[in-house]
Amino acid sequence: MSKIHVSTSINGDAVEYLCDPSETLLDVLRNRVGLTGAKEGCGSGDCGACSVELDGRLVCSCLVLAAEAEGKEVSTVEGMADGEKLHVLQQKILDHAALQCGVCTPGILVAAKALLEKNPDPTETEVRYWLAGNLCRCTGYDKIIRAVMDAAAEMRGA
Amino acid sequence: MVTEYKEGSVGAELGQREFKVVGTRPPRPDGVDKVTGRALFGADLTAPGMLHATILRSPHAHAKIVSIDTSAALAMDGVKAVVTSDDFVKQGGSGNQDTLDNCMARGKVFYDGHAVVAVAATSVMVANAALKLIKVEYEILPHETDVDAAMLDSAPVLHAGRKFRNIPEGNNANVSGFWEFGHGDIDEGFAKADIIVERSFKTAATHQGYIEPHATLATMGPDGRGEIWVSTQGHYMVRDLSAAFVGMETSQLRVTAAEIGGGFGGKTTVYLEPVALALSKKSGRPVKMVMTREEVFRASGPTTSSSTDVKIGMTKDGRITAGQAKPRYQGGAYPNITAMLGAMTAFASYDLEAVQTQAWNVLTNRPKQAAYRAPGAPMAIYTVESVIDELCQKLDLDPIEVRLMNAAKKGTLSSYGPTFDEIGLVATLEAAKAHPHYAAPLGPNQGRGVSCGFWFNFAGNTSVSMGINEDGTVSVIEGNPDIGGSRASISMMAAEELGIPFDKVRTIVGDTNSIGFNDVTDGSRVTFSVGLATIKAARAAIQNMCGRAAQVWGIDADAVDWVDGAAVPTGHNAGEFPPMTLAEIAADSAKTGGPIAGHHEVNADGAGVSFGVHLVDVEVDPETGFTEIKRYTVFQDAGKAIHPDYVEGQMQGGAVQGIGWALNEEYIYGEDGKLQNAGFLDYRIPVASDLPMIDAVILEIPNPGHPYGVRGVGETGIVPPLAAVANGVSHAAGVRMSELPMSPPRILAAIDGAK
Amino acid sequence: MVKVNLWGSLRSATGGLTEVEVDAKNTGEMLKALAKKYPALELIIEGGVSVAIDGQIYKEAWFTPIKPDSEVVLMPYMKGG
Numbered sequence: 001m002s003k004i005h006v007s008t009s010i011n012g013d014a015v016e017y018l019c020d021p022s023e024t025l026l027d028v029l030r031n032r033v034g035l036t037g038a039k040e041g042c043g044s045g046d047c048g049a050c051s052v053e054l055d056g057r058l059v060c061s062c063l064v065l066a067a068e069a070e071g072k073e074v075s076t077v078e079g080m081a082d083g084e085k086l087h088v089l090q091q092k093i094l095d096h097a098a099l100q101c102g103v104c105t106p107g108i109l110v111a112a113k114a115l116l117e118k119n120p121d122p123t124e125t126e127v128r129y130w131l132a133g134n135l136c137r138c139t140g141y142d143k144i145i146r147a148v149m150d151a152a153a154e155m156r157g158a
Numbered sequence: 159m160v161t162e163y164k165e166g167s168v169g170a171e172l173g174q175r176e177f178k179v180v181g182t183r184p185p186r187p188d189g190v191d192k193v194t195g196r197a198l199f200g201a202d203l204t205a206p207g208m209l210h211a212t213i214l215r216s217p218h219a220h221a222k223i224v225s226i227d228t229s230a231a232l233a234m235d236g237v238k239a240v241v242t243s244d245d246f247v248k249q250g251g252s253g254n255q256d257t258l259d260n261c262m263a264r265g266k267v268f269y270d271g272h273a274v275v276a277v278a279a280t281s282v283m284v285a286n287a288a289l290k291l292i293k294v295e296y297e298i299l300p301h302e303t304d305v306d307a308a309m310l311d312s313a314p315v316l317h318a319g320r321k322f323r324n325i326p327e328g329n330n331a332n333v334s335g336f337w338e339f340g341h342g343d344i345d346e347g348f349a350k351a352d353i354i355v356e357r358s359f360k361t362a363a364t365h366q367g368y369i370e371p372h373a374t375l376a377t378m379g380p381d382g383r384g385e386i387w388v389s390t391q392g393h394y395m396v397r398d399l400s401a402a403f404v405g406m407e408t409s410q411l412r413v414t415a416a417e418i419g420g421g422f423g424g425k426t427t428v429y430l431e432p433v434a435l436a437l438s439k440k441s442g443r444p445v446k447m448v449m450t451r452e453e454v455f456r457a458s459g460p461t462t463s464s465s466t467d468v469k470i471g472m473t474k475d476g477r478i479t480a481g482q483a484k485p486r487y488q489g490g491a492y493p494n495i496t497a498m499l500g501a502m503t504a505f506a507s508y509d510l511e512a513v514q515t516q517a518w519n520v521l522t523n524r525p526k527q528a529a530y531r532a533p534g535a536p537m538a539i540y541t542v543e544s545v546i547d548e549l550c551q552k553l554d555l556d557p558i559e560v561r562l563m564n565a566a567k568k569g570t571l572s573s574y575g576p577t578f579d580e581i582g583l584v585a586t587l588e589a590a591k592a593h594p595h596y597a598a599p600l601g602p603n604q605g606r607g608v609s610c611g612f613w614f615n616f617a618g619n620t621s622v623s624m625g626i627n628e629d630g631t632v633s634v635i636e637g638n639p640d641i642g643g644s645r646a647s648i649s650m651m652a653a654e655e656l657g658i659p660f661d662k663v664r665t666i667v668g669d670t671n672s673i674g675f676n677d678v679t680d681g682s683r684v685t686f687s688v689g690l691a692t693i694k695a696a697r698a699a700i701q702n703m704c705g706r707a708a709q710v711w712g713i714d715a716d717a718v719d720w721v722d723g724a725a726v727p728t729g730h731n732a733g734e735f736p737p738m739t740l741a742e743i744a745a746d747s748a749k750t751g752g753p754i755a756g757h758h759e760v761n762a763d764g765a766g767v768s769f770g771v772h773l774v775d776v777e778v779d780p781e782t783g784f785t786e787i788k789r790y791t792v793f794q795d796a797g798k799a800i801h802p803d804y805v806e807g808q809m810q811g812g813a814v815q816g817i818g819w820a821l822n823e824e825y826i827y828g829e830d831g832k833l834q835n836a837g838f839l840d841y842r843i844p845v846a847s848d849l850p851m852i853d854a855v856i857l858e859i860p861n862p863g864h865p866y867g868v869r870g871v872g873e874t875g876i877v878p879p880l881a882a883v884a885n886g887v888s889h890a891a892g893v894r895m896s897e898l899p900m901s902p903p904r905i906l907a908a909i910d911g912a913k
Numbered sequence: 914m915v916k917v918n919l920w921g922s923l924r925s926a927t928g929g930l931t932e933v934e935v936d937a938k939n940t941g942e943m944l945k946a947l948a949k950k951y952p953a954l955e956l957i958i959e960g961g962v963s964v965a966i967d968g969q970i971y972k973e974a975w976f977t978p979i980k981p982d983s984e985v986v987l988m989p990y991m992k993g994g
Contacts (some may be wrong), residue, residue: 015559017868036202037195039419041369041449046838049369077195090193095805096183100194100642100811103199103370103419125847135838137367137420138642139807140814141846142854323920323956337989338921366994423994498989514921529994575918575986576965616993617974642920681993863969873993 010035011079019066026061028051028069029076036116037106039132041135048134051107051114052076058114060133077106080113089113089151096147100138108134112148120156124149169290173248179654180866183803186646187664188417200373200389200416205444208375209238211278211437212294212447213286215457216267219301219523219831220314223265223274223294227569230291231277236284239441240292241276241433247405254491258403260526261432267296268316268491269523270832271456273429278437278445279689301523301831304378305465305488305838308332308522312522316491316521335519339501339574340512343796346729347480347512351471353552355545361537361880361898362824363463363488366530367815367843370419371454376400376434377444382413384435389418391425391639392678397670403432404439411435414669415639416821424459426678455836460488460825462496462519462539468504473551476560480512481505481573485538488520489527495519496527499534502574503877504542506612507561507583507769509570523831529680532613532873536816536880540898543881544611548894557885558591563773565610582795582859583610583769589855590771595791603779604788605889611770611877615870617762622691624652626699626754630741632656634695635668636688637676642811643804644684649687650800651866655696657723674759682870685800687762699756706750707738764863765870770794771864772813772878776886783906785821785887789855797861797869805871806854812875813852818844819876820883824899915943915979918986926953940964941975943985961990 003018010033017032029035029052038061041047045060052061053075054068080087089112094099099105108131115122115130120128127148128141136144191197191274226239243264249255258264263272275292279285298315315331322334329336368391378384384406390396393413401411418425430447438445449458466485472478483504487497499518514536550557565583572578590608600606622636632653638644649663656663677683704718707725709720717732718725724737747754774783775789792809799805820841826834835841836893860867880898888894893908914934919927927933935950937943942966948955958960965986971977972990981987 015535022283030202031204035195036198039199039370039853040201040448041419042838043837044451044837047369047451077193081194086190086193090190093193094189096645097183097186097807099186099192100417100804101368101370101420102188102197103368103417105192107196109193128846132845135369135843135845137369137815137843138811140810140844140852141773141849142810142852143511143803143807145846145851147672149627155623323960324925326922326925336922338924340921426994427990495992499991502989502991516921529992531994533992533994575920575988577984579968579969614970614991614993616972616991681991683993709945761972761974763974763977766971782966870993 004067006070008072009072010074011076021067022096023066024062025064025066025069028066035076035078037038039103039106040052049104051110051134053110053114054104058111077109078108087113087146088155092147092151094127096143096150098139098143098147104134104136108136108144116152120152122152172682177654178651179660180798180800181452181656183801184646184660186643187649188640188645193588197417199370199419200436200447201418203375203387205375205377208276208446209280209441210282211276211358211434211445212282212287212289212350213273214289216263216270216272216274218267218296218298219270220299220305220852221296221486223263224297225295226275227293228275231612234288234291236280237288237807238443239276239278239437240838241436242891245436246403246432249402254399254402257399257427260492261429269525270452271525273457274559276433276437277329279529280439287759293374303522303524303827303831305463305486305522308488308520309486309518311570316523320569322493324340327617330520331502333518334521335495335497336517337498338516341571342510342512344482344514345482348448348471350479352474353549353745354467354469354471357545357896358467359544359896361464363460363524364530364819364823365455365460365841366422366424367425368420368422371449371451372429372458373448373791374430374434375444375446376431378435378438380442382410384408386411386413386431386435387416388413388431389416389425391418391421391641393639394637394670394676395426395678396428396431398834399428400432400435412669412671415667418639418641421641422531422679423533426529426680429458432855450742450840455841456833457525459528460525461533462489462527464500466538466541468545470545470549472553474553476555476563478508478510478564481508481510481542483515483538483542486518486520488522488524490524491521492526493519494527496534500538502536503535503612505573507566507610508564508573510573511567513573520854531812531815531876535877536819537611538875539611540884544884547881547885556586558596561610562587572621574761576821579636580858580859580862581769585857586769586771586793586795589857590773592791593787593791593855595773595804600775601777603780603890604775605774605886607774607884607886608884609772609878609881609885609887611772611874612767613874613877614767615681615686615765616683617765618677618683618688619675619761620687620691621676622695622761624699625697626740626744626753628744628747630744631661632658632667633664633811634663634692635672636665637668638672638679638684638688639667641679643801644647647685647800647804648688648692651692652696655693656700656740657720682872683765685870688863688868689800689868690762690864691758691760694758695756698758699754702754702756703740703743706743709750710738711735739901766797766861768795768869768871768874770874770878772882774882774886775888776883778887778891780891780909781903783909784902785905787817787849789850791855792875793855794874795857795859795869796868797864798858799856800868802856805856808872810852811877812873813879814844814849816876817883820880820898820900822899822901844849915981915983915985917943917947920988923954923957926957927951937979939979940971940977941973943979963988963990
């Protein structure tokens with residue numbers, strides 16, 4: 001089967017890759033581009049561990065074909081920090097101890113960033129419903145919700 | 159929230175130590191890697207020339223394997239190796255042979271999803287295509303997935319001819335374990351009761367539900383030496399089992415633990431690792447294997463499902479006169495001890511004159527159960543706590559007062575044998591009673607549930623090594639995969655003992671060649687055992703450093719003490735010298751005798767049992783049967799909380815897993831014996847919008863068995879929620895639910911049935 | 914002599930007793946003496962047991978001292994998650 005040539009932008013960098021027509025964006029990010037921050041927890045869009053932004057829209061990269069990234073902008077967890085400086089959300093996740101194993105953390109961060117870009121002042125309920133697509137089995141979500149609310153407050157103040 | 163413990167003999171003494179680092183909340187050392195995506199989990203590593211392997215699994219619940227023909231698959235372009243059970247070494251012990259047979263079926267398949275053949279190829283796609291070319295001829299056998307049905311004489315027998323020990327007459331060949339515990343005269347106890355309630359309960363099998371599927375990368379060269387990179391709770395366990403299964407010496411296999419994306423007991427055994435190693439041995443190339451989520455559900459993990467009869471007698475003022483429980487658990491196709499743990503823990507919270515528990519483990523055509531957080535206890539304690547709640551309802555007594563009246567305390571003969579030492583159940587119940595949550599008003603269709611919970615906590619084999627670096631920093635190596643922040647707590651205990659700041663210490667999880675043996679990260683053992691060994695290793699290093707200072711000062715080593723991170727002369731004749739800090743001693747170490755290190759190896763004991771009390775307010779929609787968790791508070795005796803954030807995290811996470819077990823999670827099998835909900839869409843674990851904040855109240859009743867008073871905290875939190883939620887539902891909806899999960903259709907049926 | 918309490922289902926190995934007496938000064942001696950006195954217990958002990966002495970549970974510590982008046986409980990080998 002012949003491969004598809006894709007030109008895209010990942011975290012602001014121009015990237016080209018060849019992919020199989022059936023390959024997912026998640027597979028290409030992890031196996032061809034070398035960005036393993038997005039995780040495969042289910043492969044069916046149920047867990048959110050593979051969350052990335054595609055042209056500013058929050059998606060499960062396991063449900064996006066790699067070929068669909070042609071001409072688009074992909075943002076992953078690896079693009080959140082600015083050099084040595086962590087994104088406010090990343091810092092707040094650390095400050096609130098809002099991770100245990102940390103495997104869902106990249107997806108939670110990307111999803112929370114997408115939320116705050118749309119809604120800088122979400123209620124607790126809004127945060128909970130927005131993150132309902134990101135499964136965390138360790139924390140019971142309590143500290144995650146607090147971290148996101150705290151980050152939102154700080155970002156509004158800044 | 160942390161509540162200091164003020165009373166109690168041993169505890170109070172321990173409680174008086176003033177800590178500088180322990181009890182603070184520093185950022186975890188692996189945190190930045192985990193928020194930036196740099197952390198490498200099981201599936202994140204690649205190796206040059208790597209192959210990918212996938213597994214052909216049984217489509218049948220129970221069948222004899224007549225023949226396997228892999229020739230067409232092997233002939234396919236890109237396929238490099240194929241293995242079946244024939245490629246592994248027969249094991250001496252039945253336990254190890256069961257684990258191996260679960261990795262690769264031998265002669266028979268016992269459940270839908272049982273591994274039969276593995277193929278390594280140049281890509282996952284090629285490997286999966288090759289699986290389709292494999293011809294397996296099965297002779298389908300009758301199957302059974304229900305625990306009570308599997309105990310009937312008419313049930314199909316899984317392991318015909320296999321003898322299991324200590325099974326009383328009258329049990330069929332699927333009963334692989336029977337245990338009995340208790341003390342006192344049970345009949346006399348029931349005779350003293352004013353009221354006796356006898357009920358039967360069922361709980362569904364649930365999965366640990368870690369978000370990271372099992373993943374491993376194995377490589378083995380023609381020299382017979384191997385390496386495994388793996389997401390596991392115990393890389394020494396992976397080494398020992400994998401080496402034994404492929405027939406190599408343990409020293410030739412080095413296993414490195416990846417960052418682990420959750421385990422909860424489910425990663426305390428092997429599934430893929432020996433298979434990847436065998437494929438690498440055959441192909442001469444590194445082999446990566448990653449389970450799909452469907453494979454995780456069908457072939458790894460779940461806990462046992464249960465069916466239990468409980469009978470409790472009580473006087474009208476609330477004193478329990480006798481308790482009896484008969485849990486029957488099925489844990490899939492191979493024997494396990496989870497039912498035994500259920501029988502031991504069922505009544506552990508209570509001070510009883512007469513108690514009897516009898517437990518059966520039954521084999522069924524389901525996947526081999528794996529430990530799940532306090533294995534066996536949640537379902538057993540759910541049944542006992544439900545009956546106690548019903549007794550309180552019937553006698554119109556306060557559920558916390560009744561539990562206080564009967565609570566186990568120091569000196570209580572436990573229901574599982576030994577007499578309790580310093581324990582925290584009474585303090586935990588008192589904290590719950592005094593908490594504003596317990597007095598808060600409830601709305602319509604709302605109810606408040608209470609439950610106690612208990613877990614033993616375990617310790618075990620542990621090795622720790624630390625080097626004192628010339629710049630005054632400290633490198634610690636431990637051998638237990640860090641599943642919830644343990645590198646932070648280990649660094650904190652090293653810093654505390656050495657008297658240096660937290661950020662001067664870095665703790666890593668070493669590979670199997672770095673330090674001595676370590677048991678699996680299980681039984682809530684790591685902060686306790688590894689912490690204990692770390693403190694002892696630090697003391698060995700301190701002794702060495704005191705000796706160096708003594709030499710420099712020209713005084714006896716006995717005349718040097720270690721205070722606040724420095725050697726100081728002590729005693730009448732020691733002389734006057736300014737303190738010599740760790741950094742100063744380390745800087746001159748080459749001149750005073752060479753590198754300074756400390757290590758400690760121990761089979762630790764004294765983990766200290768832990769109790770929890772959970773309060774929950776639920777609201778049940780009488781029209782849909784849907785249960786909403788409105789408010790939740792966890793009280794737990796945690797011993798000294800080293801890093802309170804992560805202690806709270808364990809309590810919150812355990813509570814939410816228990817809520818999922820109570821309300822939604824279940825393995826659903828069809829008549830055909832196939833799992834019908836092998837995915838997160840249909841096997842629904844709690845999501846953020848299902849829950850309120852989970853308040854965590856830490857009670858610090860120090861454990862006399864640890865220098866800082868640490869107890870295990872990881873498991874107890876999952877025990878009380880099942881009954882707490884069920885008791886809440888019974889108050890909210892007026893129906894006593896005797897089957898978990900309490901999904902909306904079940905609650906609705908119960909409400910309709912009560913009309 | 915030390916009194917050893919056994920869990921209930923071991924009665925079949927001891928002719929119905931759940932409390933037995935053996936001569937031992939530590940856990941290792943106790944386990945050896947039990948296996949000798951009640952051969953049916955040997956396989957169970959070899960398969961792995963825990964021992965609680967005065968409320969403290971030990972996994973396989975042979976040299977843990979036992980005082981004559983200690984409370985000794987033979988327990989099954991246990992494992993968490």
